[in-house]
Amino acid sequence: MSTNIMADFNDVLEACNNLHEKLEDKTSDRTENINKHLDLIENKLQYTVPEFQTGLEWINIGESLSFTNHLKGKIVILDFFTYCCINCMHILPDLEAVEERFSIQDGVVVLGVHSAKFDNERLSSNILSAVLRYNIHHPVVNDGQAVLWSELQIACWPTLVIVGPSGQYLYQLIGEGHREELIEFVSVAKKYYSEKGQITHQAITIRLEPSPSSPLRFPGKIYVSDDGQTVVISDTGHHRVLVTDKSGHVQQIIGGKGRGYKDGTFNNAMFSSPQGVCLLNSQLYIADTDNHVIRKADLDTGEVITVTGTSSQGNDKEGGGLGTSQEISSPWDVCVADSPDGQKNSVLYIAMAGNHQIWACMLKDVLWYKNKQLYAGTCLRFAGSGLEENRNNSYPEKAGFAQPSGITVSMKQNCLYVADSESSSVRSIQLKDGAVKNVVGGDIDPKNLFAYGDIDGTGNKAKLQHPLGVVMVTDDGPLLLVDSYNHKVKSVDISNRKCQTMLGTGKAGSTNGDNLSSIELNEPGGIACDWRNKLVYIADTNNHHIKILDLQSQKVQNLSIIFPSSASKDTDILQYNTTDGTDDVIKHGVRILLQIHLADGIYLNDQAPNSWSLYCEDTLLYDNLKESGVKLKGELTQELQQTLTIIPSTDIVREVCLKLNLFICEDSGVCRMDKKILTSNIEPSTCEETFILDLN
Template sequence: MESSYLDYVAQACMDLTEATAAASNEADRDSLITNHIKKVSAVVPPVEDFKKNLEWVNVSEPISLSQHCSEKIVVLDFWTYCCINCYHVLPDLAHLEKIHKPHSGLVVIGVHCAKFNNEKNSDNIKSAVQRYGIHHPVVNDADSSMWEALGIRCWPTLLILGPANKPLFVITGEGHKDKLVWYVEAALRHFGLRISAAPLPISLNAHVKATNNEILYFPSKVALNPFYRGRGEEPFLAISDTGNHRVVLTDCSGIVLRIIGGTEPGFKDGKLSEALFNSPQGICWLTSTVLVVCDTNNHALRTIHIDEGSVEVLVGTGEQARVGDSGGKCLGLQALSSPWDVLLYSTPDLDMSVRPLLPPPPAPTGSGQTAPDTDSEEKENVKRRVVLVACAGSHQIWALFLDNTLWWKYKSYPEGTCICIAGSGAEAARNSAYPHTAAFAQPSGLALRLGTSPELFIADSESSSIRRMMLSTGQVSTLCGGDRNPLNLFAFGDVDGIGVDAKLQHPLAVAYCESNKKLYIADSYNHKIKKVDIGPQKVTTLNPTMIETTDPAKFAEPSGLCLSLDGKYLYIADTNNHCIKILNLAKNVCQEFRVRLADPTFIEPDNLILYKNDLFVNKKCGNLIIYFNVSLESDFKRVKFTPGAPQNWHLCVRDEHNRDVTTEEFEFVGCSHKGTKLPGRVELKLRNRTDKTHYRLYLSFHTALCEAGVCFAHAFTVRSNILVRDSVKIVESYKITCKVNPMNRMDPDQSKLRM
């Protein structure tokens, strides 16, 4: 079919839109739509069928328009899975399929026409279909043959066909749910008896979980708890388990502490066990127990209060914001459009009329901070907390002011105000000294660089570039990738280089390391992690190896990054591999952060100290030597170890299933796994070469203490990970020293000695 015929249909649809907008009632509107159907179907020829040998998803055999659909109403959804606007249409199609079951004669077919090279791969399309719960047939039109034959010009485009596969309506863009329903219902009524109820060869593909991780399903973002102190059940890592519509909190070894949300999508506040999310993405910690979550498909920010055991809406109404909504409302009254990432920024100003919306984060224990003595000192130390949000759906950067804040150009924003601070709303890569005239293209990842001139780095996914915004003025510029032409959103590739000469492909996350002044990029569709030297804007690809195998690390659309506080480790949400990986930046080696449920039959001991450094043992029957000692904190000078009394210690090793393997899989060389004297030393050796990669070591102490003639016992346990690798020395040695006090405040000295 010549594309000119489709142009005719498109123009007729534009005329119909104007006419129906002026219709005074439903009957007049339906009459106008029916007359349109009669006029168009009388003059246009049928569309050509799909090419042979195309790959399909959700069917048992390829669909033929002429064979399967000639007596049906067909909605062809031309989409590409990188496109946020295409995702906004999916709920409309799901609504249509819900009210018109298959026997009604309606068929929805997704025609996937890729923008990026990575999206031409059918396995990647299948992953997107699974991730977003698409249940209608999808065809991979990898060469865009039908797109070109019909003269389709943009994503998304909906083409509605009548019997004999004649085009009746063309709908471009998002936000046309009512129009879509009107057109389909009018076509079903008009053609009536000509419509066939014969079933199609639908066969939904099972949503395949990761083979070696049954917990995570398309994890998208990760956030380390910056307030983490390593005590008790304090969360260490938060993970957006996007495919399961939930947030997972783990300890430092990957044991799941809490799961918030269900495996089905929803929009529900309340108890942690009852709350529901819909494809959550970005997450950040406001305090050690309060998380903000981008509840993306609910177009909202939600807060998780761990201590209170509740979830509540922070910003958003549950409905997508209208185009052109620049904000200004408070909290739950302000609509958003697909918030994709979020972070917390603290900015100084001189406005002292502060009534915090949320409690400020606590000062680190033992930091030595004291209350300011004067009003002037107080003013200098006051920080205003601002939550910065990448709204991918509106192509903008928004801000939620948690405190009364004096912002750019001395504009004052009351606490609770949520407003667009950058981006015109147009989809482009336009730089500007004026933030509201700049333009972004689906911003999907955020990172902060603090200092005298703080700035925000933005993974601008659809322009395949990394943008930067000065947080003192709002000026927007390009760091690397993309093109000098702000309207060219097809300047993608996989090229290391300087500035715009470097090429990326749909990056989704960034993380900035202050210690080495480098920015790390999840170059998602190139399945790579890259770094940028900020000064020269030089982009380099990292090529890490896996610790377990020494093979090159293989990522699959990684979309989340976060750095450890010391800048040594990069945590990666390896989305299509359904796992979290840890990259040792100094050694350029990678390992999986195994997320798993704790053994319900094993209860960890009280007074647990988490030793953050991993212990390594060579998998080829390597030896592990541990020197350990206990000392008392200087604040308790009157407390002494009881002379002559035994200072008991006991070592236990458990495998990844929490099974005690202390003597079964380890041999203690010249010593026992328990003793009565300090300092102590144990040397353990793997009995046999093992395929296991992870053990957990528990070093428990039961000490005897005295104070002023009164004796008492004090017990605690140090826990650490033993990682089994073939890349470490045959003999590895470590030193663990714990400073304790009888008030149960424990702080392990985590110095490590390699022999």
Template sequence: MTPRVRAPELPQNYAWLNTDKPLSLKELRGRVVILDFWTYCCINCLHILPDLKYLEHKYKDSLTVIGVHSAKFDNEKETENIRQAILRYDIEHPVVVDQEFRIWQEYTVRAWPTFMIINPQGYVIGNISGEGKRDVLDKLIAKVIEEHQQKGAINFQQISHILEKQQQPIISPLAFPGKVLATPAGLFIADSGHHRLVMSSLNGEVLNVIGTGKPGLKDGSFSEAQFSAPQGMAFDVESQSLIVADTENHALRRIDLKHQVVETIAGTGEQSRNIYPHVGHALATALNSPWDLVKVGNILFIAMAGSHQIWQMDLETNIVRTYAGTGAEGCVDGTLTEAAFAQPSGMTTDGQELYIADSEISSIRAVGIVEPYQVRTVCGSQQLFGFGDVDGQGTDLRLQHCMGVEYAQNFLWVADTYNHKIKLVSPNSGNCQTILGDGVAGLHDGKGHNSRFFEPSGLSAMGNYLYISDTNNHAIRRLDLNTFEVTTLKFAGLCAPDICLPAENF
């Protein structure tokens, strides 16, 4: 292995997170350094975080990982928003904010995620792009350490950093809630950052807390079950059960409300690497970041964000299969087998079509669930880099990484996540208008454009109210559909898992 390129030095005058001072490659001589080029919208970038954490712990005295956040969306360029992403995904290595892609260009990076491997002498010895590279990186790091240990060129020393979660711990009752679901049984909240589900009345009276609050994959009673960053939910009225997309466990879980037990009904707990359309028994088939759910009769539709597809599960036969999407990331309309999606993250239905918040192309898509079973684009740019904040119609309007959509009263409510707005879309004409929010991240109740949100990502309507999961505000907001007044729900007695154990009190 012959080093060829001296690694360009990292800028000291950029914003750095998860560290009390900028890091330089010169100071890190004697250590293996991995630069992880990422952006926090990207599902592939999120998939590699557990691999990096594994390597960081395995080689904690000889490896330094530095995240280089090179933003795709405008909203991701804001340092505070990146800090929130670090807290949300529990990132424990230093991160530098790569302004205007300077570091990206100096290292000639072409895709997210990309790893640049730098040896203890400060030379780039290789780069790897994509996810699922843990074993390759593990072997390479071990080889580099062995080679340089023989030369006496390894600086074995554990380095600690002041983390954002130490400076800004999340102690609020909810933490980065992803999705919300209003049902006749009550309001269900995916308390994603606390790895649990919260059930309340529609007015915020806490009825149940489901899960220990510690990440894991464990079935059992409400007080012993474990989830990992759960997201979308579907309610079965007949059986009084809730089905949950347990996103970071790559699994589907069923919550039996009557008997107060949790069971896994789909997924193996491992991430699928198979993007090609396939079929199998639910518990024997690996899934890939299921993000949202819609139940139609005995069929459960799944927004499979990690493989850019829509899946379905027959709840009678327990068979799961790809429903729409080739697995390629993009925007292709047409038949179910030729369509392409880009990280579908929200889903709703009118009984004839599924409506999809296709976040990476900032578009709303429609998928037929009755003949002629076609996929169409309702509105949005249809381009991976076509985003903005422009009301209008069809392909003329611009959204920015929309993650939530809800069908109600013949319209689609859209959580335009990175624009911090709630918009209203006609599913037929594709006309889109801003209803809530002024585009500035914040927490402010009020009417219409006087309200403010911070990356809202979940919506659910029932009766005269629209419930909004206001993710980065750690809040659930409620819109009165008659007055357009936004209020913030209070959950008396609910607290963070590390502060108290509320499940025993309800």
């Protein structure tokens, strides 16, 4: 490889664009085109990516990384992202697919470069919350001043930059939808540089940040029934929905056995980061965001079904399909309202964050706009062109939204109110004709999505920062909104569009009390109102709490989430047998053993902290295991068969996972760190369960 070539960066970008065009031609020899591009980079257009600035804060890694040290000899995928961006969320599964196919020891590293859009996103503590919320397991660096972003002329989120083993700029992919091209390019580049002897196989120690331990994990949205007796919480980080009474006693648990997609009973159903929830009689509608579907949970029968969506992210901007044949994209919130022909509660409106639109799903046969007959189950675009804009228009299909994330209805005003997060505004949509208007925030320039701030005022003179939720106190108002990145709740007089702060200091925190100006929130994501009892419920997302504001006493306190102490058919929470207080003696327990099979020339480094931890995707089971005093983690000995712990026996089949952090060495002296996850189903009759690990 020539070491004296320093190409003009614009020439490198042009070469990348040329390759992208060639790869779009499905008839071309793709591997040959990539290899020719790499030859061009190596022999003529080599440009070295600048090093990260010193002093930057890193997440999921114990030290700062550099291209000349830790990343030398690696194919590095730089993911330039900002955590508010729905498109950035959409490519996380693509990056996970890369990490599943290529390990760090294979010579491939995924590295997030967080380049903030909003001021609130510059803080590493907030980025850490997002990393935990979105289950990001690779290193992330906070490039708060967007230095590397500027040096590499990045123009939008997300952008992927692929860097070679000597820090050379190889390729870029802009936007979402490039999984196949990404994996293909990395695979060819890895082979190309392996044949040149430039790929190294040393490990990089990933240190995942600890997850919060609390009854709720990043609760996203909340709903309160008209009578104030039922509270529904989307416990987003636990991938479940909780139904409680007004005191926080859990009545029903829907999902929660880890991330997944499965219809069925409440106990067996699975979700992926659910957000918006709304209740119509006993039918609970759920925006199952990362599964790209709308689900319905019947609180009487205890069954979950999919209403609309294919479970894969869609690109359709028009819709019109029936049920599960209609693809949708990242639904974030839902509400029920009347149809144009006056049928009560006949339409489910959806804030479709993924394609910047408002959609409608017919719950009954209705006569839609322009006298179009639609049948129950039909799902289609109601408002928004699909372009990411802050465009108000009398014609709904010509209006533009930017990641709408909250939606509510005012029957008296006959309109929807929408928290349009990326334009930092609240918009209204008239149900009689679909006309879209500004309420507060944003800017008169429809393409300006950076008109944010924290200013009380009227109309677009008021400034917000990434609002995520809205609710009407009564049909006459006021309209309340969670101004998420300003860590506030604000109130809007809908008669004059005047917006003012209701509670919150503007800084992240968790203070309660009776002084509303000193109350602290942390990126609240949802809001609901019990107008009969004058209570406002706030999903205080990054604090993992639901806060209750009493409008009469002006006092704020947390809602205590109280799970049943014993098993029941409704909740299926396991009641554990008693323990005498030791780790190893539990009545009617299941002994957990680990058996290790080592290949010749392989051994565990006894000087390194080889460790184990036991966990369950069923978070209720795991929480109860912790509360019962069971030993759930420890150091591994050098014995090839060892007893790790004893857990209580179960009343039904339960899946238990054993996670191992190992330092594996060969007789040649080469050592590597490895993570292994073993799973097993513990049955009611089981008294001893052996996990078998084969190390080659």
